[in-house]
Amino acid sequence: MTPEANPGPPGFASPPKPIVEARGLAKTFSISGSEVTALEGVDLSIRRGEFISFVGPSGCGKSTFLNMVAGLLSPTGGEALVNGVAVREPSRQVGFMFQTPVLLPWRTVEQNVLMPAEVFGRKDKAVRDKARSVIEAVGLGGFVGAYPRQLSGGMQQRVALARILTYEPEVLLMDEPFGALDEFTREAMNLELMRITRAAGITVLFVTHNITEAVFMSDRVVVMTPRPGKVSGMVDIALPRPREIGLMQKQAFADLIFEVRGILGHGHG
Numbered sequence: 001m002t003p004e005a006n007p008g009p010p011g012f013a014s015p016p017k018p019i020v021e022a023r024g025l026a027k028t029f030s031i032s033g034s035e036v037t038a039l040e041g042v043d044l045s046i047r048r049g050e051f052i053s054f055v056g057p058s059g060c061g062k063s064t065f066l067n068m069v070a071g072l073l074s075p076t077g078g079e080a081l082v083n084g085v086a087v088r089e090p091s092r093q094v095g096f097m098f099q100t101p102v103l104l105p106w107r108t109v110e111q112n113v114l115m116p117a118e119v120f121g122r123k124d125k126a127v128r129d130k131a132r133s134v135i136e137a138v139g140l141g142g143f144v145g146a147y148p149r150q151l152s153g154g155m156q157q158r159v160a161l162a163r164i165l166t167y168e169p170e171v172l173l174m175d176e177p178f179g180a181l182d183e184f185t186r187e188a189m190n191l192e193l194m195r196i197t198r199a200a201g202i203t204v205l206f207v208t209h210n211i212t213e214a215v216f217m218s219d220r221v222v223v224m225t226p227r228p229g230k231v232s233g234m235v236d237i238a239l240p241r242p243r244e245i246g247l248m249q250k251q252a253f254a255d256l257i258f259e260v261r262g263i264l265g266h267g268h269g
């Protein structure tokens with residue numbers, strides 16, 4: 001049952017508000033006198049706690065969309081809203097994780113994780129305890145004192161994830177976060193990401209080129225068209241949770257992949 005269909009507990013007359021919304025969201029870039037419409041009229045409503053993936057051909061505006069939700073880019077049309085408020089600048093409610101981890105090499109794992117807190121003047125025990133528990137949760141409990149050069153690529157991405165989770169964001173934006181990792185590590189990271197974000201009730205917007213990964217992780221997959229980027233379809237992934245690797249062998253899983261591929265235009269050879 002969708003939250004829209006669920007009236008909620010007695011006393012709550014209206015359904016829960018979406019945590020992230022796009023209303024006619026558009027972005028046109030001007031490059032040396034010519035205009036490139038990266039995104040055109042995107043309408044989307046994302047529920048709290050949802051895991052939603054974005055797939056589409058290169059250049060269809062997936063990163064542009066995330067950047068506008070993050071407040072890193074201003075729309076040229078429409079608006080992005082988080083918790084019902086139009087996004088104007090980056091906020092602590094929203095964390096952003098990129099493909100490369102961007103860690104400071106002279107700082108330990110723990111010091112890297114605590115860096116944003118320090119920037120905001122927090123050095124108290126509560127934030128240090130939070131950082132420790134998040135470092136444990138991402139599986140780096142034994143590496144708090146290690147330096148980035150002593151860690152594998154997957155471990156460095158875990159540090160980046162821990163740094164964001166210490167913030168306790170409500171929304172996590174991920175732009176091909178594990179794209180640079182080998183398949184085995186990537187699969188392990190995906191499973192952990194699902195476990196951690198589910199447990200914390202974090203809403204995830206996840207950009208990937210990998211349809212299998214999108215179907216495996218998501219509650220919904222948004223399929224986008226090439227330039228100008230628009231939403232060309234949405235697939236509900238009504239597969240049980242928690243998701244395990246064995247799910248990929250099921251017919252229902254294959255059917256959903258085929259459905260996404262069909263919308264992308266590759267479904268019929």
Ligand SMILES: Nc1ncnc2c1ncn2[C@@H]1O[C@H](COP(=O)(O)OP(=O)(O)OP(=O)(O)O)[C@@H](O)[C@H]1O
Nearest residue numbers: 029030031036038057058059060061062063064065
């Ligand atoms: N800062 C910018 N200035 C000018 N054009 C830009 C800028 N950022 C993106 N674009 C253009 O907007 C379009 C969409 O780019 P975007 O990076 O959002 O696509 P994408 O779907 O994330 O691509 P990919 O899958 O390759 O990462 C592209 O044509 C790109 O050239």
